[in-house]
Amino acid sequence: MTVRIAVAGASGYAGGELLRLLLAHPEVEIGALTAGGNAGTALAEHQPHLLPLADRVLAATTAEVLAGHDVVFLALPHGASAEIAAQLGPDVLVVDCGADHRLESAQDWARWYGGEHAGHWPYGLPELPGGRDALRGATRVAVPGCYPTVSSLALAPAVAAGLVEDEVTVVAASGTSGAGRSSKPHLIGSEVMGSLSAYGVGGAHRHTPEITQNLSKVAGRRVAVSFTPVLAPLPRGILATCTAKLVSAQDPRAVYEKAYADEPFVHLLPEGRWPTTAAVLASNAVQLQVTVDTDLDRLVVVAAIDNLTKGTAGAAVQSMNIALGLPETLGLSTAGVAP
């Protein structure tokens, strides 16, 4: 089986990571590559690391160009996916790396993003309860945000098992690629190197409702999420520290072991070892560890992912594999690049 794919938004970071992974995928043939403002330029100008595609020129992002592929990956700015997707046939698998189809609540969409809600699609986080089933045979997939991926996987077993109170705190430090290939003043190199900074504090980050949605669905009741993102001086990687008050006598480690025993990409570390983002760089793995602060009866879970791989492009490929009935791990690896 050869799957012919197209990538819309191929000049950005998510698009580049998609192509890096798809180049190594044994069942994929890379078709059209499109861009917005960069249409007409060589891919190599934007993705000089993708030598096998150095000769490719970016087309404009239109339905005509994207037609005729089995899978279309959308790596577009928020708000741009729905219109394109509507023009692609219902049999084409459309995998949206943007936010447009992640939130189920139109009210949440209006509050956090503004504008009309495009509806929600099957959610590309198969490790959540029922997540895998929802993706089988799907022709539309909403890839989760990077912070929601790591935070939800870190806390889902605890809320599902009733281990903790319905209010959780997440402080997640991220590399700068999460902000995209953006030239905002606070993202230029001289500013970010050697600096840690907070942003989107006090529930102001758009990923808050997505984490809340995921954990509430898992719990079967509303889980409130205090989420603070931190910008850290590295290109890739998220380390999330998640805490919540324990309300159960169950052994947390046993709960997590059971939850992720059969997951190919989620790895609970042996006791005494802690996650680092370096260990998951460029891999689709999630590394996590759980412990209890016995002085406070508080669960602490720390989890690491690569925001561009498991946090975006890897999840997109994993979801494609599931949707198409391919082996879920095809073209993906749990071996990172270190040091």
Added chain:
Amino acid sequence: MTVRIAVAGASGYAGGELLRLLLAHPEVEIGALTAGGNAGTALAEHQPHLLPLADRVLAATTAEVLAGHDVVFLALPHGASAEIAAQLGPDVLVVDCGADHRLESAQDWARWYGGEHAGHWPYGLPELPGGRDALRGATRVAVPGCYPTVSSLALAPAVAAGLVEDEVTVVAASGTSGAGRSSKPHLIGSEVMGSLSAYGVGGAHRHTPEITQNLSKVAGRRVAVSFTPVLAPLPRGILATCTAKLVSAQDPRAVYEKAYADEPFVHLLPEGRWPTTAAVLASNAVQLQVTVDTDLDRLVVVAAIDNLTKGTAGAAVQSMNIALGLPETLGLSTAGVAP
């Protein structure tokens, strides 16, 4: 007035930062510089950035060498201060940058550090309620740990005013110099660059009881602290994200404005701006911001310091100034080095 000072442990990071600040202090004359294993070597081998002291040779850390100074700064490994201090006259001001004399509870000391408790000294965090008075005329000062400094200043106004519940969470990301000039495998450059990692999770870090002690004293009741440190890829700087459940109708911003209105080194940022460690690099400033996550009624305070300056050596100089009756800000600056 010229103050003749000595630095024990001059080849380490805390010692180097002390010397950098003391070189710029208008009332200080730098006397003996001592070291342990590095005794007999040139200071320039260890501190090549301190050109004005390039010709100095390190002596052994003995009471004889340290005698005859007005102030002796101790930047020694934990457990080494008490013995030296006992041999220095009661009129000498001894400023201990190590942990030996920070904890008031012998039981806490035994649990977190082990060995015999050396007792506790006036605590070098003048911005805490009553802190300044305790330092005036003191001849012994325990300089706070770097995490306790930033965490305590971030949360003290809230717990003092009864704004929040008695359980707080702190996730603080730090640069690597906080671990000292150590060559442990996880601290070598290839490992730390490009990586975020957790350590001392679940209340396992020795700074936990110190933060608890500070906040509990301020509150007048036990405050429980969930503290998670994160190692981030930068040499200096700590960014602490602190949250706690609101239990009062007071305006948090007004509480913080009032608490720090007259503090020369603690700066509450205007609304809408958030702290960065870059902005406090090499300065004695604390920059902080407060907000409320209204969905959860949760206070969020983010604060930044330079762990080596306000977090160690700057606090030591500030404490010396107060103890000796010099202007508190002498030789210290709130202007950082950026970008």
Added chain:
Amino acid sequence: MTVRIAVAGASGYAGGELLRLLLAHPEVEIGALTAGGNAGTALAEHQPHLLPLADRVLAATTAEVLAGHDVVFLALPHGASAEIAAQLGPDVLVVDCGADHRLESAQDWARWYGGEHAGHWPYGLPELPGGRDALRGATRVAVPGCYPTVSSLALAPAVAAGLVEDEVTVVAASGTSGAGRSSKPHLIGSEVMGSLSAYGVGGAHRHTPEITQNLSKVAGRRVAVSFTPVLAPLPRGILATCTAKLVSAQDPRAVYEKAYADEPFVHLLPEGRWPTTAAVLASNAVQLQVTVDTDLDRLVVVAAIDNLTKGTAGAAVQSMNIALGLPETLGLSTAGVAP
């Protein structure tokens, strides 16, 4: 003596470093701060590290605003200095951190920068032969470029003494702040962290004619310069590796020792120790070392500076001190910030 100064271009990196140094200068009072597009905004939005000036608002860069100061520092884009300077009185000391008045040859200016040559001013590199005399009493000063500063100081003693052939090679790696607070795509954080890149190769960088001018004047004959800049993942600092064929039997070390014996800011390291940019961070020092590759009879000089301090703002203050007859080192330090 109190010198009242103004800074035009206060929202950029050079302007910020000027202010950091001038805040610590005992004879300076900081007057007007101006900007171009940022006029009307608070300085704190652009320079959050300069807390002592947090309340300042930036004025527009006009002659009216800049009038009435003893010294005006220009930290403006290339081409903008001449017009402003012409409107400032001849008695005002104008210190130009831009390139406009560095090159003596109108032909060089036309080739490398384009447009009309604004003429040349006394050159702010006092450590070159005759350099100090040219600055005494000057009312106009052209601050050297950062690469020319470190390269010229690294090679001047060798070419002055006839140690080497008239063709030299310089490969200099620099931190990103040398490119200014620019949001060009290749300067955003995700691109520069973890990457080394070349640019301006093959004599294409505008600093090439300035290095050539300096060394040729020192030599009394044309010295050809092969200059390659490299962009490295750090905010500040330049490390220059300079080589040239030896043609003399003199002892290179003796030549350098003699050349810089009385210089307060240029430090020839003891044999066996090599410069690092970390050791000069935020200081006005130049650290250098010389050796001979005996297999090739080739001189190798390695030198380090902070591009924003000795490479720009520190040189500006040093030049001001000399021009005004103040002690040359006033407000400047050879102690860096490390680690």
Added chain:
Amino acid sequence: MTVRIAVAGASGYAGGELLRLLLAHPEVEIGALTAGGNAGTALAEHQPHLLPLADRVLAATTAEVLAGHDVVFLALPHGASAEIAAQLGPDVLVVDCGADHRLESAQDWARWYGGEHAGHWPYGLPELPGGRDALRGATRVAVPGCYPTVSSLALAPAVAAGLVEDEVTVVAASGTSGAGRSSKPHLIGSEVMGSLSAYGVGGAHRHTPEITQNLSKVAGRRVAVSFTPVLAPLPRGILATCTAKLVSAQDPRAVYEKAYADEPFVHLLPEGRWPTTAAVLASNAVQLQVTVDTDLDRLVVVAAIDNLTKGTAGAAVQSMNIALGLPETLGLSTAGVAP
């Protein structure tokens, strides 16, 4: 064909990168993993990024353990390879990532490394003239050093074609992993982040004779090499700037195009684009660009590699493929990881 391989020195950086590549190699089965001081510990303690091998325990490095494999990769400290290799059968392919068998001259070995010369093996740089032939069917391979790889590939076409004089200069900045998993004081994170430093200056680095050997063989006459390595703040990557005086009227670009037209891993960039180490991260690619400084008639070549991949482990796998008659690019990629 399934090749059963063993890695001696699996807990180091070269060993880890070998395993990362070999995990993705379709014809390889990973057998014994050995270590020196780390024998008996889990691989995961040292290589937490290699999740597929998380359960492996390191054996001691003995001939018994290594026996019974088709290929044995040695990633051992200098001087340790010869003894082990002698105990492995002549039919086993031994690929030595260390320096022991690189130098052809016993005199050079004695001068630069000391001790007895172990002899020289076929050299794993197939892109040099005749290099590929020397590797076909070989049972012993000496993998080149990282600096020699990038420098030789950057200059070989020029010296082979007689483009340049017989004296060349190379200044190469490298990430810290080139020094191995070493805890020397100058390699700890707080020291290397934010710093550029020189070392091994003046022909003092052990890679100098290896570059000289390579270029001299290519030229058919002695080529003198002025080589200066620079330590830069990134984990991986080397950017080499190479210059030499032009002595021929040939078009340099045409020379390089011809030399590397058929090479799968060496990529001459289109005019106007310059190499970055980010673009080759974790790939086996070499990206290079050539130009002429016409003011000096000097050739400038800039080349980038990943020191651990093409500079070590990738070259080892590439050499194995050639030696065993497998497709040369099997298991290797020219797509890097960026940003």
